[in-house]
Amino acid sequence: MESVFQNETIKAILEKYRRIWAIGHAQSVLGWDMEVNMPKEGILERSVAQGELSVLSQEFLLKPEFVELVEKAKGIEGLNEYERGVVRVLDRSIRISKSFPPEFLREMSEVTSQATKAWEEAKRSDDFSKFEPWLDRIIDLAKRAADYLGYEDEPYDALLDLFEEGLTTKEVEKMFDKLEKELKPLLEKIMEEGKVPREHPLEKERYEREQMERVNLWILQKFGFPLGVRSRLDVSAHPFTTEFGIRDVRITTRYEGYDFRRTILSTVHEFGHALYELQQDERFMFSPIAGGVSLGIHESQSRFWENIIGRSREFAGLIYPVLKENLPFMANYTPEDVYLYFNIVRPDFIRTEADVVTYNFHILLRFKLERMMLNEGVKAKDLPELWNEEMERLLGIRPKTYAEGILQDIHWAHGTIGYFPTYSIGTLLASQIYYHMKRDIPDFEEKVARAEFEPIKAWLRERIHRWGSIYPPKELLQKALGEELNPDYFVRWVKERYL
Amino acid sequence: MESVFQNETIKAILEKYRRIWAIGHAQSVLGWDMEVNMPKEGILERSVAQGELSVLSQEFLLKPEFVELVEKAKGIEGLNEYERGVVRVLDRSIRISKSFPPEFLREMSEVTSQATKAWEEAKRSDDFSKFEPWLDRIIDLAKRAADYLGYEDEPYDALLDLFEEGLTTKEVEKMFDKLEKELKPLLEKIMEEGKVPREHPLEKERYEREQMERVNLWILQKFGFPLGVRSRLDVSAHPFTTEFGIRDVRITTRYEGYDFRRTILSTVHEFGHALYELQQDERFMFSPIAGGVSLGIHESQSRFWENIIGRSREFAGLIYPVLKENLPFMANYTPEDVYLYFNIVRPDFIRTEADVVTYNFHILLRFKLERMMLNEGVKAKDLPELWNEEMERLLGIRPKTYAEGILQDIHWAHGTIGYFPTYSIGTLLASQIYYHMKRDIPDFEEKVARAEFEPIKAWLRERIHRWGSIYPPKELLQKALGEELNPDYFVRWVKERYL
Missing domain, CATH: 1.10.1370.30 (Neurolysin; domain 3)
Structure with missing residues (x-):
């Protein structure tokens, strides 16, 4: 199966992207397991693991070398449509991730976690x-x-x-x-x-x-x-x-x-x-x-x-x-x-x-x-x-x-x-x-x-x-x-x- | 529940260790899922994910800041037995991980992966x-x-x-x-x-x-x-x-x-x-x-x-x-x-x-x-x-x-x-x-x-x-x-x- 990715910069991006992909794979398996299999008291450790993986994934996405490669790729002429797709998707992810200051994300995560509990209680009563x-x-x-x-x-x-x-x-x-x-x-x-x-x-x-x-x-x-x-x-x-x-x-x-x-x-x-x-x-x-x-x-x-x-x-x-x-x-x-x-x-x-x-x-x-x-x-x-x-x-x-x-x-x-x-x-x-x-x-x-x-x-x-x-x-x-x-x-x- | 970890260096170590722990958690869930649930053709992507996570975990374990903290902790007098345990376990892990050059680990991983297939075939026939x-x-x-x-x-x-x-x-x-x-x-x-x-x-x-x-x-x-x-x-x-x-x-x-x-x-x-x-x-x-x-x-x-x-x-x-x-x-x-x-x-x-x-x-x-x-x-x-x-x-x-x-x-x-x-x-x-x-x-x-x-x-x-x-x-x-x-x-x- 011939690769659709030929450009060297794109290849370098994908090489680095692989660990972001792997973390995403793990996050998905952990999420699936949580809904389908996890014994109920496993929740504390699972949440901590998911939180760490999520921070890790963000860090790799926003690593300067990675962001620079994507920036560089944006300027390359003659990429094929697959390669342009890679650049578009990553550029968008980076832009969105960069938008939010870490304190904001932390606040969001804390508020929504408590809000979810409050919502459950409010709905029940x-x-x-x-x-x-x-x-x-x-x-x-x-x-x-x-x-x-x-x-x-x-x-x-x-x-x-x-x-x-x-x-x-x-x-x-x-x-x-x-x-x-x-x-x-x-x-x-x-x-x-x-x-x-x-x-x-x-x-x-x-x-x-x-x-x-x-x-x-x-x-x-x-x-x-x-x-x-x-x-x-x-x-x-x-x-x-x-x-x-x-x-x-x-x-x-x-x-x-x-x-x-x-x-x-x-x-x-x-x-x-x-x-x-x-x-x-x-x-x-x-x-x-x-x-x-x-x-x-x-x-x-x-x-x-x-x-x-x-x-x-x-x-x-x-x-x-x-x-x-x-x-x-x-x-x-x-x-x-x-x-x-x-x-x-x-x-x-x-x-x-x-x-x-x-x-x-x-x-x-x-x-x-x-x-x-x-x-x-x-x-x-x-x-x-x-x-x-x-x-x-x-x-x-x-x-x-x-x-x-x-x-x-x-x-x-x-x-x-x-x-x-x-x-x-x-x-x-x-x-x-x-x-x-x-x-x-x-x-x-x-x-x-x-x-x-x-x-x-x-x-x-x-x-x-x-x-x-x-x-x-x-x-x-x-x-x-x-x-x-x-x-x-x-x-x-x-x-x-x-x- | 009072923490058994009081020393500031140990706390700093554990703070950094948390992501290694999280990756380990993920590796275990992925491993369990592979043996218990995974549809058979999921193996390729799962292996790649496991490989990446394993490299990632090693990288964090051997990060200079982390190794230095553990080295520093080895010299601290008056750690309690829990804290000494942390130092002992991490020092041992770092020592073992450091022993093997990356090329050796790669060779090991390739040889054993092929050897396992050869063994299966040899046993079958x-x-x-x-x-x-x-x-x-x-x-x-x-x-x-x-x-x-x-x-x-x-x-x-x-x-x-x-x-x-x-x-x-x-x-x-x-x-x-x-x-x-x-x-x-x-x-x-x-x-x-x-x-x-x-x-x-x-x-x-x-x-x-x-x-x-x-x-x-x-x-x-x-x-x-x-x-x-x-x-x-x-x-x-x-x-x-x-x-x-x-x-x-x-x-x-x-x-x-x-x-x-x-x-x-x-x-x-x-x-x-x-x-x-x-x-x-x-x-x-x-x-x-x-x-x-x-x-x-x-x-x-x-x-x-x-x-x-x-x-x-x-x-x-x-x-x-x-x-x-x-x-x-x-x-x-x-x-x-x-x-x-x-x-x-x-x-x-x-x-x-x-x-x-x-x-x-x-x-x-x-x-x-x-x-x-x-x-x-x-x-x-x-x-x-x-x-x-x-x-x-x-x-x-x-x-x-x-x-x-x-x-x-x-x-x-x-x-x-x-x-x-x-x-x-x-x-x-x-x-x-x-x-x-x-x-x-x-x-x-x-x-x-x-x-x-x-x-x-x-x-x-x-x-x-x-x-x-x-x-x-x-x-x-x-x-x-x-x-x-x-x-x-x-x-x-x-x-x-x-x-």
Whole structure:
């Protein structure tokens, strides 16, 4: 396998980068182990180890010799696209790392660690006042972070870019304006006369973990997930995907014991993330251009598998026999029941349990509030009321507790502001990718019905996965689809599926 | 919890040591994951990561500022015993690390990596010639390693000290001379008129993994192993113990599907290792004096639980009900059968399957051969014949294949020469500890019968575990037992149990 890296400066950079890569590999394994295996009192030593590794990685990234090499590479003419990708990714990482003074990072780490505990307690006791002072500190930290990072139009831009390279508040605003205008009447229409139900008896059916484990493994095998060869499926409190490189990509799921679509759809969702990492170009191994380019693009892959494939009528038909084989109660239901159950639309309070149509409203709400925190000096104490009003306006329901309202997500306690919009970007992009793929694979639905996933995976690999992080997300989209993110596709998809 | 480290130089050392500790933590997690979880094609990236971390750890250990601090601390009067322990352990690590030029370490790593593959192939095809040239290279490397390390009497001393601080060839020779003289006639007598059989029908009984999993978990629960809190039990090809600190200590076992004493005794063995780590003084956390002091002392702990407790008549009685509950065939056997089955004595070819009495002869043989390699210029080609002759002389049996002879162990392929004697040290020490413990716990056997393991664990903690690596092994033994290693205890134990 010939190396794609020929330039001597780039080679010198990658030689030095290898230990940063190795530390990242270790951090990922430690993180995965913590969620999947770690005995509970291992937390103290694990946290200290993770903290040290994280400082170490920063130190190597910001070592003068390394930074100088990257600076030098920026001036070299005639680098190939892979080499330019290396320079772009590292330059961005260095710029972001350099922005924050060490004291700020320490403060951030201390505040968020305590805020997370306060949030847990506040959520458990449904008492917002326990979290309120911490949220104010986090808003303050987020503002300072934005100032350190710098921005053109407004502070929120700086945070958005952190999670989705090049994304601006204006773009997100435009996207949500359009979505709200189109989707609100659409949601009402779906609720009144749509083809999908607001609830289904399958939501209440109970199962044993082993039953759904067999179903999930069957599905993953149909997808061609290389279990035991390059991947694993494990169990954790919150499903996630992690990669330790290109050849060891692991997903987790969870088994609630009821409402079995949750474990299926979360497994299918994580498979989408994993496939992105598994289908990287192996020549990028150990380099900073291996791996998905952004949260939004990554989420488009998981949502593609979850929403476009996992919630399709053909997929319901495909998995019906294995469901019937493992779940005795399925004898009372048809494949169409499974399809309807997977596509329930019902305004509800919890984002992570939201259906495809209402999901984006949950994100829109968070986007609005985050923007107000950053740009308009809104304080934590005002947020619960703002949250509830917005829920009522968008979905017609009003949380009765903080736990089902403003305290439901952990993100803010972690200091993560500006992340939520990437979820919507992923959701919208998934449908956009679908319509593009349909041009090349007109019998897409038949292929899903017959479990012929290879052409679908190959399409994703060629258009998106194999490019790793070479191009920034917007450029990748242009190359892959010939256009930018366009919410119209999602609206069309909702209409076609739900009306 | 007040810190045991008061001196400012020591504190500065420990501050810097923390990242070496963190890298070690990561290396251990990566190693554990590789044996227990890793999908098979993850090996390439994992090896690269481990290699980088290992270089990184060496670099930090040998950083001039760090070495200077340790040098400075060596000259400080009035350090407490904990602080002196820190200095001793680090000084030794630095001295060993400094001994080897980087080119030598690289050569060692390359040769052993290829030698391991050659050994696997040689063993599979039972063709010693495939391994022979590699073994010659490894002997050469071992000699050079001894020269780099330096020694007083003979090269083998340098290697022994690497694995068991302060151990000399003379001491090992004396130990084995005594053992051979006493144990050879004893073995013959046991075979002729002993109280234990040469074979037992339970060896052939088959089981399902789940059955023995329940038994192992039951035993570990009786031992008070903190499963899920500070420990785990997993499955790997070769059982081992690993610690990620004091609060996360994991053991593995394996399930062959027959000869169930193997999985029990290996679980009990690893529990002994784990207990040593779990019972460290928590004030040593993140410091180099946390953790077992040497391979020999560690093995004494595992052998204590395996041989003294696990093979006792009382333990057989204790576990008989749970065996009966899980293994239907147990209805045909008595507790005495279990005891006899656990104590079969039978000269055989494979070290890892050897009984307690013949085990030390396997080690004696390896010690003799290793010493000849290092000191007497013996070449690889002569070794199979030397091996077979020695087997015949010691155990009266002659291997018919290389796989059941010289190719059985992986150690030499890994470049590990001088390690084997620590196995015998552990075995001998286990009985020595037992007789000392009996003075304080005269009803030791009754306690085992009643599963009252707390006093036994407390004794081990107070005498051995809590001291971590403060004292070198010989000094620890003096403090714990008031005497040095003495093979007489083992001979006495064999007589009492087997005659």
